[in-house]
Each structure stands twice: as structure tokens, then as C-alpha cells.
Amino acid sequence: MKKITVIGTGYVGLVSGTCFAESGNQVICCDNDERKINNLLQGGVPIYEPGLKELIEKNVKKGTLCFTSNIKQAIREAEVIYIAVGTPMSPSGEADLSFVEQVAKTIGENVNSYKVIVTKSTVPVGTGRLIESIIKQHLREDYPFDIVSNPEFLREGAAIKETLNMERAVIGTESDMAYQIISELHQPFTSTILRVSLETAEIIKYAANAFLATKISFINDIANICERVGADVTKVSEGIGLDSRIGNKFLQAGIGFGGSCFPKDTAALVHISQKCGYDFKLIKAVMETNEGQRVKIVEKLKDALGTLNGKTISVLGLAFKPDTNDIRSSPALDIIPYLSVNGATVRAFDPIAVEETKKQLGYQCLYFKDIYETLENADACLILTDWLQVKHLDLNKVKELMRQPLIVDGRNIFDLETMQEFGFTYLSIGRQPINKGTIISKAI
Incomplete structure (x- = not known):
């Protein structure tokens, strides 16, 4: 059992810390955002990830997982410190390392014994050396420490399963002792462990x-x-x-x-x-190419409708993928404002990402958690996320609810023959259109 402190309670930090606790370690997850920590202490979870809330509750109850905003104390109590803070994209496209640098300074000021300091955040090549330099600058006594790069490879929506059953772990370090410690932490999760240099791990x-x-x-x-x-x-x-x-x-x-x-x-x-x-x-x-795909889906919609002005568009899916409430770089964040600016009324559905989207888009659209209510009197349905609720739509009911049976599918959910049979005008990606040019609007 190791005493582990994870700095940063975002997606990577919270999942990693919880899974290390599940494998028998003593874990402190800390953050300087006191609202986030208070929410966790009260049983809340800031992100949606299948199985995460239950695993947190289990390990908090066992006493192997706790939360604090006292980062300095958490550093002093740890044998292994994981840096899992955000590295957002700067306007130039470069990773913003300001949070990482601040954490490194705080670590240096509070090191009180040998520590293994592990970068879990996705960082540019050379960041491990930078962290080492910053810590050395701020050490109050000449305590030894080692730097490790241990990148994560999680898929949102399957993160718990993929952490507890990793395909591989990559450990970048020059220290045999640090490698042994971090390797042992990962042995319950995987038998495939690759040791490389700091720089190699960072670029992997x-x-x-x-x-x-x-x-x-x-x-x-x-x-x-x-x-x-x-x-x-x-x-x-x-x-x-x-x-x-x-x-x-x-x-x-x-x-x-x-x-x-x-x-x-x-x-x-x-x-x-x-x-x-x-x-x-x-x-x-x-x-x-990726940026262009968002344009193409809107072009299909405009081509089918003739104009967006005065039309009611149902958008199905706000999260960037199913089984998460993460809307970062979601197509919806670009497409909904475009539809709204061009005169469309947008009715948007997502089972869990509505509140996150409101923070970004405000009321540029109407939000619904009932998928069929979203489709009422719509001139077109635009599918952006392949949620199960979308895959399992009652197509007869959809056709009755919509003003005209037009679906533009950005995820290729439905079979072409099925859409032909139900009489939809169906436009998807990389497949031939169904009933294009045959839209008949219902009188309301």
C-alpha cells in the first residue's frame, strides 16, 4: 500500500485516484477549488462517468479515499504525488502549463521526505524536466525526489473499466526506484508495462x-x-x-x-x-478535415431546407460522445449558435449534458431531457451524439411528431433501408441520401 496524493480532481485525477484507492492504496485527492472539494465531501461528483460515483462512495466508506483543499498538507503526507491538473490549449495551440508550474512550485515548497512526483496530465515534451527544475528552485531543504511521466489513455464513458483493466501502462523515468514504485502501483491493473525515458513517455x-x-x-x-x-x-x-x-x-x-x-x-x-x-x-x-465535417453537416441541413430562417431544428446530442457530460469541443457548441444566428429555433436534447451546455451557450436554444418533446413540430432533426436514446427512437412516433420527416444524421445511426421504409428524408455521412427532395411539410 502506498500513500498517494492526486492534485487535480478533474476527469483524469478523480478517475485515477479512485482506482488507485480501489486497488488498496491510501489516496488523497486534492484541489484548490473549494466548491469542488465540498461537493465531493458531500457525495457529489463533478463529472459523469459510468461507475465512478459508486466506486468513490465505496472507497470513501472504506477509508481508502478522501478529499481536501489543503494541498500543502496532502503533499507532505504523500509518498507518491500525481499531478493531474488541466493543460488547456492556449490561443497559439500550445498547451498552457501555468497550472502545472504552480503545482510544481507548491510541491517544492512542501517536500519533507523522498517523493515520487508523477505527471499524469498530458504535457509537451520537456515538461518533466521543467517540473524538476521548478521543484529544485523551491526546495526548502535538500530532500531527494524523482520525476516520472505516466500518461493516461482513458476513453470517457469507459474510464473506470479501462483503468482497472489497462491495455498498458507507460512509465517514463531515469530512476530505478521510482520505476519500481510506479510499476507496483500498476501491477493490479495490467501486466504490460513499458519503461521509457521522460521525453518518450511525454510524446507517446x-x-x-x-x-x-x-x-x-x-x-x-x-x-x-x-x-x-x-x-x-x-x-x-x-x-x-x-x-x-x-x-x-x-x-x-x-x-x-x-x-x-x-x-x-x-x-x-x-x-x-x-x-x-x-x-x-x-x-x-x-x-x-475534422473542422470541415461540422460545416458539411450544416450544409446538408441547409440544402434540404432551403433556408434556416424561421425553421425549427431538433438537435439530438450535446455531449461530444455518449456516456459523458463532457461538451469540450463538442460539435453542438459550434452548430447550435450557427443555427440560431441564421434564424432557426433550436430545440436540443441530451440526457445528462444540458446543464454543462447552458454554461457555454446560455439560452441560444431550448433544452429538453425528453427526446420526443424535443422533436415536436420540428422541420428537421439533426443527430450529433449517438446516445442509446437516439438509437432506440420509435421512428413511427418521430414521424408523427415532426412537421416534416427530415433527419440529418452526423453519426450514421440508422440503416438506410429502414429509413426508406419509414418514409424519412434521411441524409447521413458517406452514404447515399434517402428520399432527398421529397419533403412534404404537415399543416399545423
Whole structure:
């Protein structure tokens, strides 16, 4: 059992700390946001992640997990300190390390014994060395410490499962002692542990996310070709995904990637490459394709309606993906304001991300948690997130509720033959349109 302090109670910190407690360690999760800590102390959870609330409650009850805003005391009590604060994208695309630097300073001022200091946040190459330098500058006594880079590879919506059953753990450090300590922490989670240098570990996370983002943009470019030549991108994905060298993951054509990682990490990788004098043209193209997908889905909608002005549009999905309330870089954040500015009335549905969206968009749209209420008298339905509630829609009921049976699907949820059978005008990504040009509005 190790005494672990996790600094930062966001997505990465809270999931990691809870899972370390579940595996038998004594964990303190701390944050300088007292409102967030008070919420956690009262049983609240600031993020939605399946299974997280239950696991937190279990380990708080066992006494292996606690929360505090006293970061200095938490540092002094720890053997292992995880840095899991945010590294948001700056206007230049570079990762903003101000939170990391502040934490490093605080650690240096409060080190009172040997500590292993682990970066869990996604950070540019060289950040581990920077943290080491800052801590040394602020040490009050010459206590020993080691620096480790231990990037996370979690998918929101499956984070608990994927932490407790990791595919691999990457540990970047020059210290044998630190490697042994962090390796032992991960042995309950995985048998595949890769030891590398600090710099290698830091770039592995960016490289992994950039590669997955590339697969998404690649299949979206193929989808755009499929629409022009009469092919079906879902079958193309299936065909190439059967090749074991390629695999079928991240080959679902649609509206593009969002969330807290892919947009930020691809931009940061471009900045890293520029800083070392390399023009990473491929990743620039990946980002360009991704931005274009949001434009294309709106163009399909405008083309079908003729105009957005005076139309009622039902938007299904606000989170960037299902099973999370995370709206960071969600397509909805770009698309809803565009629809509203162009004269449309927007009725938006999401089972859990409504409150988060209100903080960003205010009342640029009407919000609903009942999916069928969202669809009442709509001129068109725009699908942005593939929630189960959307996949399981009663299409007969949908057709009765809508003013006209027009669905523009950014996630390719429905089968083309099914939509033909139900009489919808159905426009999806990388597939041929169904009943295009045959929309008949109902009299109201």
C-alpha cells in the first residue's frame, strides 16, 4: 500500500485516484477549488462517468479515499504525488502549463521526505524536466525526489473499466526506484508495462491521440468520396477494418472528433513539431478535415431546407460522445449558435449534458431531457451524439411528431433501408441520401 496524493480532481485525477484507492492504496485527492472539494465531501461528483460515483462512495466508506483543499498538507503526507491538473490549449495551440508550474512550485515548497512526483496530465515534451527544475528552485531543504511521466489513455464513458483493466501502462523515468514504485502501483491493473525515458513517455500520449484522430479524419475523407461516387462508407469501414493491420476501431465516419483530448492534443503536437523545426503536414490536414465535417453537416441541413430562417431544428446530442457530460469541443457548441444566428429555433436534447451546455451557450436554444418533446413540430432533426436514446427512437412516433420527416444524421445511426421504409428524408455521412427532395411539410 502506498500513500498517494492526486492534485487535480478533474476527469483524469478523480478517475485515477479512485482506482488507485480501489486497488488498496491510501489516496488523497486534492484541489484548490473549494466548491469542488465540498461537493465531493458531500457525495457529489463533478463529472459523469459510468461507475465512478459508486466506486468513490465505496472507497470513501472504506477509508481508502478522501478529499481536501489543503494541498500543502496532502503533499507532505504523500509518498507518491500525481499531478493531474488541466493543460488547456492556449490561443497559439500550445498547451498552457501555468497550472502545472504552480503545482510544481507548491510541491517544492512542501517536500519533507523522498517523493515520487508523477505527471499524469498530458504535457509537451520537456515538461518533466521543467517540473524538476521548478521543484529544485523551491526546495526548502535538500530532500531527494524523482520525476516520472505516466500518461493516461482513458476513453470517457469507459474510464473506470479501462483503468482497472489497462491495455498498458507507460512509465517514463531515469530512476530505478521510482520505476519500481510506479510499476507496483500498476501491477493490479495490467501486466504490460513499458519503461521509457521522460521525453518518450511525454510524446507517446500525443502520438497515440494524433494517430487515432488521423484514423477518424481519414475515414471521414473517404466518406466524402463515397458520397460522390455512390459508395457506402460503412461497408468500406467494415471491409478495411477486417484487415488485422488496420483494425475496425476509430473508423466510424461522422461529424468528426471532439472532447478534451483529440482537438487539444493534435494542436499541441503541431506546436511541438514547429518548435523543433518540423512541418507536420499530416496532422494539420487531420485537423482541417475534422473542422470541415461540422460545416458539411450544416450544409446538408441547409440544402434540404432551403433556408434556416424561421425553421425549427431538433438537435439530438450535446455531449461530444455518449456516456459523458463532457461538451469540450463538442460539435453542438459550434452548430447550435450557427443555427440560431441564421434564424432557426433550436430545440436540443441530451440526457445528462444540458446543464454543462447552458454554461457555454446560455439560452441560444431550448433544452429538453425528453427526446420526443424535443422533436415536436420540428422541420428537421439533426443527430450529433449517438446516445442509446437516439438509437432506440420509435421512428413511427418521430414521424408523427415532426412537421416534416427530415433527419440529418452526423453519426450514421440508422440503416438506410429502414429509413426508406419509414418514409424519412434521411441524409447521413458517406452514404447515399434517402428520399432527398421529397419533403412534404404537415399543416399545423
